[in-house]
Amino acid sequence: MTIQTSHNPLGPGFDVPGSEMRYREAFNKTLGEELRRDPDVFVMGEDVAGGAGREHLGIIDSWGGAFAATKGLIQEFGKERIRDTPISEAGFVGAAIGAALTGSRPVVDLMYFDFITVAWDQLLSNAAKNRYMFGGQGKIPITLFARSGVAAGYSAQHSQNFYSIVAHIPGLKCVAPSDAYTCRGLLAAAIRDDDPVIICNHKKLINMSSFVPDESFTIELGKGRYLRRGSDVTLVGMSYTSEVCRLAAETLAEHGIDAEVIDMLSLSPVDEDIVLESVAKTNRIVIVDEDTPRCNMATDIAALVADRAFDSLDAPIKRVTGPHTPVPYSKPLEDAFIPSPADVVATTRALLGV
Amino acid sequence: MEITPEKLRWIYSTMYRIRRFEEVLLEQTALGKSMGVAHTSDGEEAGPTGVCAHLTDKDWIGSTHRGHGHCIAKGVDTSGMMAEIFGKYTGLCKGKGGSMHIADFTKGMLGANGIVGAGIPLAVGAALTAKLKGDGTVGVSFFGDGATGEGTIHESMNLASIWKLPVIFVCENNHYAESTPVEYAVSVPDIADRAAAYSMPGVVVDGMDVFAVYDAAGEAVARARAGDGPSFLELKTYRYHGHYHADDPHTYRLPEEEELWKARDPLPNFERRVAEQYLMDDVEMERIRNAIDEEIQAAVKFAEESPLPPLEELYSDVYVNYSNSVLGLR
Numbered sequence A: 001m002t003i004q005t006s007h008n009p010l011g012p013g014f015d016v017p018g019s020e021m022r023y024r025e026a027f028n029k030t031l032g033e034e035l036r037r038d039p040d041v042f043v044m045g046e047d048v049a050g051g052a053g054r055e056h057l058g059i060i061d062s063w064g065g066a067f068a069a070t071k072g073l074i075q076e077f078g079k080e081r082i083r084d085t086p087i088s089e090a091g092f093v094g095a096a097i098g099a100a101l102t103g104s105r106p107v108v109d110l111m112y113f114d115f116i117t118v119a120w121d122q123l124l125s126n127a128a129k130n131r132y133m134f135g136g137q138g139k140i141p142i143t144l145f146a147r148s149g150v151a152a153g154y155s156a157q158h159s160q161n162f163y164s165i166v167a168h169i170p171g172l173k174c175v176a177p178s179d180a181y182t183c184r185g186l187l188a189a190a191i192r193d194d195d196p197v198i199i200c201n202h203k204k205l206i207n208m209s210s211f212v213p214d215e216s217f218t219i220e221l222g223k224g225r226y227l228r229r230g231s232d233v234t235l236v237g238m239s240y241t242s243e244v245c246r247l248a249a250e251t252l253a254e255h256g257i258d259a260e261v262i263d264m265l266s267l268s269p270v271d272e273d274i275v276l277e278s279v280a281k282t283n284r285i286v287i288v289d290e291d292t293p294r295c296n297m298a299t300d301i302a303a304l305v306a307d308r309a310f311d312s313l314d315a316p317i318k319r320v321t322g323p324h325t326p327v328p329y330s331k332p333l334e335d336a337f338i339p340s341p342a343d344v345v346a347t348t349r350a351l352l353g354v
Numbered sequence B: 001m002e003i004t005p006e007k008l009r010w011i012y013s014t015m016y017r018i019r020r021f022e023e024v025l026l027e028q029t030a031l032g033k034s035m036g037v038a039h040t041s042d043g044e045e046a047g048p049t050g051v052c053a054h055l056t057d058k059d060w061i062g063s064t065h066r067g068h069g070h071c072i073a074k075g076v077d078t079s080g081m082m083a084e085i086f087g088k089y090t091g092l093c094k095g096k097g098g099s100m101h102i103a104d105f106t107k108g109m110l111g112a113n114g115i116v117g118a119g120i121p122l123a124v125g126a127a128l129t130a131k132l133k134g135d136g137t138v139g140v141s142f143f144g145d146g147a148t149g150e151g152t153i154h155e156s157m158n159l160a161s162i163w164k165l166p167v168i169f170v171c172e173n174n175h176y177a178e179s180t181p182v183e184y185a186v187s188v189p190d191i192a193d194r195a196a197a198y199s200m201p202g203v204v205v206d207g208m209d210v211f212a213v214y215d216a217a218g219e220a221v222a223r224a225r226a227g228d229g230p231s232f233l234e235l236k237t238y239r240y241h242g243h244y245h246a247d248d249p250h251t252y253r254l255p256e257e258e259e260l261w262k263a264r265d266p267l268p269n270f271e272r273r274v275a276e277q278y279l280m281d282d283v284e285m286e287r288i289r290n291a292i293d294e295e296i297q298a299a300v301k302f303a304e305e306s307p308l309p310p311l312e313e314l315y316s317d318v319y320v321n322y323s324n325s326v327l328g329l330r
């Protein structure tokens, strides 16, 4: 089934069998289903099995990936399809692209989003350009997933939110699930899609639980969803900042402000319609992005609104982002880096003058 | 190779300092004192010690995510290191880097690095400066077995070879990259064999024996200082703990294997050898150990009592800040 994302799964009318589960469990369950469904799907990355080649020592499955996304899958699918790699991101991402061009559907665990830079030339020059520059001959059904986001002292080189870099490139898709439910639907959609898709799994989301349908389903790539309907202001979030917006909206309600919350889900392609539809109603917008402030997703969405919805605006477009710095280690500095619900509340109240 | 009594004492102190630092850090991490991930190097002390015994503060080293031993062997202050890992303002990087990003440029320590393979070209660059300035210094790159899967090591070795740079590539083969065993991930039995492809000497060294490391590194450093170009050392070694503070290594390696390596522990190995040859006695070694135990306890106390970084530090050390209309600097 394909689920309409504009439909709030937690609200009335979402009546399918399912259960509460963690984001990471939903990822693991869905990956297993896709491997079962299509024999061309395989997974590779560092430590996706772990302890590789040590069956003679009784070691079959160790880490199952850095966030246990592949835990237990090697027992069912074997080490050909759950393939450990050396630390060679440029090599194995490039090999995944080559495999995708020739009939496979690779899923690659990049571990941390930051490491995308090591494989970047392969993604930029091969994956993104191939279909277009060769006149549409090939397709590149590759899915990359990685942990993203600022949390837990991961510091400058393991915390970045590079989605705007990906969104900048024609030919690459990028999704940022915000809970277990959207993780399940977007992962299945990414694997079945014929273009390269990069999935950002925020560190703060992967242990959170939410309702997930039992039956396999996809969420259409390129569509956002409403997390809350409201009339006074539009709050736009993506990845973990969707949760930040949801929390901020609850506080704003106590101040008599009725906020609408959009969860972007897809960052490339970006759902322009949902943003324009909401702003046409609320006439105000606050965009919340954990990335640094220059050339990020918030800037891009702000430009969209300035260009196509200027006449419906009653107030300036506001962005809440991280500062223009690398991510610091020490907890008080890290806390100050992260856009908080309080920042969103303060910005929104200033915007509405209440 | 000749070792002065003074150097012997330095070697023992350095290995023991690394051991205690890592053990105490793990205890402190379990108490929640560290603010992030810590990769410890106990078991691997002989490598950084035997190599850095030949270096001065003017020589540069590049390091890895598992960098505490490299720092200590290069003379970096343990209080500043502990404070950095505790996220304090008195840390070597003001609490902005953490365990994976400790650096001390005054000691020729170019920084731990969170990106596997990313530190290697930096040591090549230091060697390039040394060659251009003709100042007789060398660059040393420490990296793991896992890092040899990255393109940077191959590119760096070729550069160092064609430019005849004074650089020493030191591969600390601790037999695992996270949970992945080296025999799975590396195409040759000895990584040092790859040195031949870049026309430089490649030597396999017992990385649990500080004298073996000292000798091999001495030759490589002398070769570099003499202008004869790069060398490659592969130190066969073992990390005693998990990949990082919370990793259980028994999901991918057997306790029996750990015991075999621990039987060759570099510290008792050293103690036995110097006692046999009447070079240092038990009383002296105990005095050294006691002093270092106190030093590390003092480092913990210093780190604990130090202040957190002030908020302004979020915005320092970048060339520009921007303002947000509501939130101030952003």
Ligand SMILES: Cc1ncc(C[n+]2csc(CCOP(=O)(O)OP(=O)(O)O)c2C)c(N)n1
Pocket (backbone or CB within 6 Å): A046, A087, A089, A111, A115, A118, B065, B066, B114, B115, B116, B117, B143, B144, B145, B146, B147, B148, B174, B176, B177, B178, B243
């Ligand atoms: C480019 C990159 N890929 C992957 C990682 C994740 N990672 C951190 S340490 C590590 C293993 C490194 O193994 P090795 O080089 O042998 O060093 P050791 O940890 O054994 O000291 C991996 C895969 C990383 N930090 N950077």
Ligand SMILES: [Mg+2]
Pocket (backbone or CB within 6 Å): B144, B145, B146, B172, B173, B174, B175, B176, B177, B178
């Ligand atoms: Mg290793």
